[in-house]
Amino acid sequence: MTLTVRNLGFAYAHQPILEGIDATFDAGKFTVILGPNGAGKSTLLASLAGLLKPQTGTASLHGTDITRMPPTARARQIGLLPQGAETHWAISSEALVALGRTPHMRGAGTSADDRRAISAAMSATATEGFAHRPVTQLSGGERARVLLARVLAGEPEWILADEPLTNLDPGFQLDILHLLRQQAEAGKGVIAVLHDLQYAVRFADHLVLLHAGRIFAQGSVDDVITPANLADVYGIDANLFKDEEGAVQLFIKGKVRP
Amino acid sequence: MNNRTLTALLLLLTLAAFLLSLMAGKVWIWPNSWAADNADGWIFLELRLPRAVLGLCIGAVLGLSGAVLQGYLRNPLADPTVLGVSASAALGGVGAIYTGLSLLPFGLFTCAMLGAGLSILLLLAISRGGGTMGFILGGMVLSTLAGALTAFVISIAPNPFAASEIINWLMGALTDRLMADVWTALPFMALGVALLLSTGRALDALTLGENGAKSLGINLFRLQWVIVLGVGLAVGASVAVSGVVGFVGLIVPHLIRALYGEQPSQILLPSALGGAILTLTADSLVRLVPGPSEVRLGIAMAVLGAPFFLLLLLRYRKGAA
Numbered sequence: 001m002t003l004t005v006r007n008l009g010f011a012y013a014h015q016p017i018l019e020g021i022d023a024t025f026d027a028g029k030f031t032v033i034l035g036p037n038g039a040g041k042s043t044l045l046a047s048l049a050g051l052l053k054p055q056t057g058t059a060s061l062h063g064t065d066i067t068r069m070p071p072t073a074r075a076r077q078i079g080l081l082p083q084g085a086e087t088h089w090a091i092s093s094e095a096l097v098a099l100g101r102t103p104h105m106r107g108a109g110t111s112a113d114d115r116r117a118i119s120a121a122m123s124a125t126a127t128e129g130f131a132h133r134p135v136t137q138l139s140g141g142e143r144a145r146v147l148l149a150r151v152l153a154g155e156p157e158w159i160l161a162d163e164p165l166t167n168l169d170p171g172f173q174l175d176i177l178h179l180l181r182q183q184a185e186a187g188k189g190v191i192a193v194l195h196d197l198q199y200a201v202r203f204a205d206h207l208v209l210l211h212a213g214r215i216f217a218q219g220s221v222d223d224v225i226t227p228a229n230l231a232d233v234y235g236i237d238a239n240l241f242k243d244e245e246g247a248v249q250l251f252i253k254g255k256v257r258p
Numbered sequence: 259m260n261n262r263t264l265t266a267l268l269l270l271l272t273l274a275a276f277l278l279s280l281m282a283g284k285v286w287i288w289p290n291s292w293a294a295d296n297a298d299g300w301i302f303l304e305l306r307l308p309r310a311v312l313g314l315c316i317g318a319v320l321g322l323s324g325a326v327l328q329g330y331l332r333n334p335l336a337d338p339t340v341l342g343v344s345a346s347a348a349l350g351g352v353g354a355i356y357t358g359l360s361l362l363p364f365g366l367f368t369c370a371m372l373g374a375g376l377s378i379l380l381l382l383a384i385s386r387g388g389g390t391m392g393f394i395l396g397g398m399v400l401s402t403l404a405g406a407l408t409a410f411v412i413s414i415a416p417n418p419f420a421a422s423e424i425i426n427w428l429m430g431a432l433t434d435r436l437m438a439d440v441w442t443a444l445p446f447m448a449l450g451v452a453l454l455l456s457t458g459r460a461l462d463a464l465t466l467g468e469n470g471a472k473s474l475g476i477n478l479f480r481l482q483w484v485i486v487l488g489v490g491l492a493v494g495a496s497v498a499v500s501g502v503v504g505f506v507g508l509i510v511p512h513l514i515r516a517l518y519g520e521q522p523s524q525i526l527l528p529s530a531l532g533g534a535i536l537t538l539t540a541d542s543l544v545r546l547v548p549g550p551s552e553v554r555l556g557i558a559m560a561v562l563g564a565p566f567f568l569l570l571l572l573r574y575r576k577g578a579a
Binding site for chain 1: 332459462463464465466467469470472473474475476477519520521522
């Protein structure tokens with residue numbers, strides 16, 4: 001069970017955004033896509049979600065070109081948590097989570113399957129408590145969980161999240177990361193774009209480090225997060241060390257001196 | 259009150275407003291003389307019936323179009339005029355009156371529908387693949403252009419009577435329409451309404467933004483076509499028979515949201531009913547105002563609608579603060 005990109009490329013107005021991307025994403029793993037602003041992270045995620053048609057190369061799911069899949073079939077397999085936590089109308093949390101069932105619905109109303117998936121997603125994210133509150137009245141941390149529940153309600157095999165931690169306090173960030181981690185452990189393929197290197201080090205099984213539209217490094221945390229790579233890609237001086245519990249931690253000292 | 263009870267209530271109100279529209283006027287016509295073979299019976303059959311049916315259809319079309327466009331653009335200030343379809347259909351109608359084509363059977367209707375059709379094609383071409391932004395800008399350009407050309411036609415009208423006829427028609431009214439007008443407009447409206455009612459699920463998904471909706475398998479390109487065609491046919495036909503009636507498409511979805519909540523799919527049918535109730539009631543009231551000639555429906559709607567909308571906004575701001 002893999003999502004694969006081969007020689008993926010993208011350019012806007014002759015400015016390359018992504019070039020020659022080759023990567024394989026496995027089910028049951030939490031993959032984090034890293035890279036500085038403008039490295040092409042969101043474009044790569046959008047191609048994996050089937051929202052963008054790559055100009056060169058392909059993105060495929062178990063060997064099927066994602067852009068050739070019927071949109072509904074694709075949506076059942078690949079769930080996306082878009083950037084920005086958009087919610088435009090004051091609908092209840094439960095109604096918002098129910099939107100995740102859209103690719104499964106036929107005709108009017110919800111089936112027993114829909115209702116089971118919705119309540120399972122809400123209990124996994126501990127959002128039942130405000131099921132009937134309008135999403136516009138929730139705190140940032142509550143809304144982030146409701147939006148993740150919306151993705152889970154679709155029961156996709158793949159969960160793609162574009163900067164899911166933006167504007168959240170550390171406690172809420174950890175809630176979201178633990179939930180994504182749980183999904184990976186339950187066998188789903190989880191791919192997230194993150195900015196926070198510390199979290200990437202602690203939560204990811206697999207890393208893809210992008211730099212200026214190309215893959216700079218990919219592999220395990222040990223292979224990718226090295227002081228040399230971080231200096232080259234981010235221009236930062238960072239140390240890795242094992243804490244008292246034996247977990248790898250990252251400490252950023254400052255910018256690299258020229 | 260749950261949504262089903264509310265909808266039943268709105269259906270009852272629609273029926274009541276329809277009956278009021280059949281009876282009200284300078285001459286009240288009670289149900290016992292509807293089938294009578296006298297002046298009352300003729301007024302009922304030739305004047306009141308087509309007028310009430312048109313009021314029902316036009317109100318429903320405008321309310322529904324407003325609800326769909328507000329959902330699609332995720333903007334509560336959108337209404338059917340944003341697409342420029344009304345303005346283009348109006349230009350077609352004005353052209354027909356100016357050239358005298360309106361004297362031919364169905365001349366005015368055909369010209370107005372051609373105006374609406376042309377605006378649909380232009381809008382689809384302008385906004386192709388451009389998302390909602392291209393859509394809004396395209397509609398604005400069309401609306402402005404059609405408005406300017408309409409003003410131009412009025413300015414070159416051969417005599418004051420022609421100019422006044424054009425302006426009068428533009429203001430929107432349901433007076434002196436025949437059953438033939440109803441039968442001509444009805445198929446376009448029915449097709450448009452069917453298209454618009456099919457958009458509920460996609461509009462709901464757009465609550466999550468364009469990327470969210472796309473990731474749920476919604477084809478936004480197709481949605482845009484369905485909406486342009488639906489609004490174009492339904493609103494184009496309504497302008498072609500009655501001129502431009504404003505405010506219904508803007509106000510009604512707001513009122514309905516206050517009752518039904520904000521989920522876009524849940525307010526489509528109720529907005530159609532609400533539009534019908536408002537239009538039928540307003541059109542009955544304009545007949546009851548004393549005086550030699552009737553207040554135009556378009557004017558009455560704006561005069562009643564604007565303060566009402568202001569009140570709504572003030573209440574809303576108070577609630578938000």
